[in-house]
Amino acid sequence: MRALCYTCPGTHLYNLKQPETIYPDDVLVRIAYAGICGSDINIMNGHEDDFLKIKKGDCYILGHEAAGYVAELGPKATAKGLKKGDKVALYYNQHCGKCYYCRNGQEQFCSNMQSRGGFFADYAVVNEQQVFKLPDDTDMREAALIEPISVVQRGIDLLGLRPGMKVAVTGGGGIGMLFVQLLRLAGAARLTVIEPVEEKREMALKMGADYVIDPKKEDVLARSLEITDGMGFDVVVESSGVVPVIQTAYEILGRGGTLELFACYGKQAAYSLDLASFFTKEVKIVGVFQSPYMYPRALELFQRIDKKPFIRHIFKPEDWEKALEVRKTGVPQKVMFDFTDGGKA
Incomplete structure (x- = not known):
């Protein structure tokens, strides 16, 4: 699969093996659209190496603003009633739900947080807790805005x-x-x-x-x-x-x-x-650090704002350098990657 990676230093589009599930309640998602965030630029500039524990030569898949389709469900991914083909929005961290911070309503500081983003790719594996079902008529380009809305x-x-x-x-x-x-x-x-x-x-x-x-x-x-x-x-x-x-x-x-x-x-x-x-x-x-507990409300707000003006700059992953150039100009619209062709020429 295609994956845009930061390699500490450097950024390149690689052909990587499709990710596999880790936990029985994991979900494999086929990415549709993914937006470029300012924090992605910071990562590519090497500003987050220590925070994200990225070492020289690592192949760190970028991207955390995305929407896609459920491709496979783990045997215990049953709590949300998801089914194959569902349109979904994704969060990028998995929280333990057990530590002091999780139990104190401060999930964003989870002591056992797992970064499970990497959405600039054809596929991503996330935990069921990170997946939020969307209505069947959702525009998937617009759905990539749900994380920044949150x-x-x-x-x-x-x-x-x-x-x-x-x-x-x-x-x-x-x-x-x-x-x-x-x-x-x-x-x-x-x-x-x-x-x-x-x-x-x-x-x-x-x-x-x-x-x-x-x-x-x-x-x-x-x-x-x-x-x-x-x-x-x-x-x-x-x-x-x-x-x-x-x-x-x-x-x-x-x-x-x-x-x-x-x-x-x-x-x-x-x-x-x-x-x-x-x-x-x-x-x-x-x-402001992260957006814990926000997705249910973000999905409601998503229905109430005008998303169309944000959808203008959409690029295939192969054109990632051009996409980054546009993003760095600071355009008011979002710059997104379109993975809907599934990596096919």
Whole structure:
């Protein structure tokens, strides 16, 4: 089967043996579509070697945003009523359900977590707990958005957002656009996107933003204070992944507000905090790791947002270099791989 792998260093498309099940409740899934995430780029740049325990020469299959079809079921994969041919969305980690963190409602910190992603491939083996059945009429290109929807909604949960709060998002990429739609559903007011690229600002307005700010041509702080009646935003989500933008996000945050650092900032990235203003503003700074327990809700939200604008850049795995080039430009749409031909020429 085809598999796009990071080899520490290097990235290549390989022909690998189809994976086999490990546990009796495992599921073999034929991948349909898989989206490229910023964290995939970080892995390819070598920023996650230590965290993922990747060693030089390893063939680490990339990808964790995917949807596909059930190809085979283990003899004990019976809890969810899955059957061969079902359309499914996939999560990328298997949790033990037994450790302190799992039993404390913090599955994302599972002491025995197994990374079982590797969805840039024709097939993947995952545990039944990672598989979520989709309606028969689901568009599988759109279904590859369910994982990013889940983690964006996890980010919104961590904000403590109440309807009517004034919210800004820095960065208008694919994640920023998902935030716009889901924040709108959550009741965000004066929803503002700060983004230098005109196409992204235009898309943000179509997605439901009330205001957009061009940081290259406008004074972001002055414009933000104008939008918020001089008070600053109650919530600011930093989704650009550009470290200097964090300071801008902090400056436009109002007193008692919450700043969420959502993006992947790369190895050894750091932000210097002005402790005096941090004290007087009484703000909160929040990080987002993973999206435990989110898929049932993500599947519901998936039905309520506009997915079509995200589906534009789709590539065969053989064109992976071109796909990565497009992804690195920061387009507001998702960049996806199409595995539906099953590796056939």
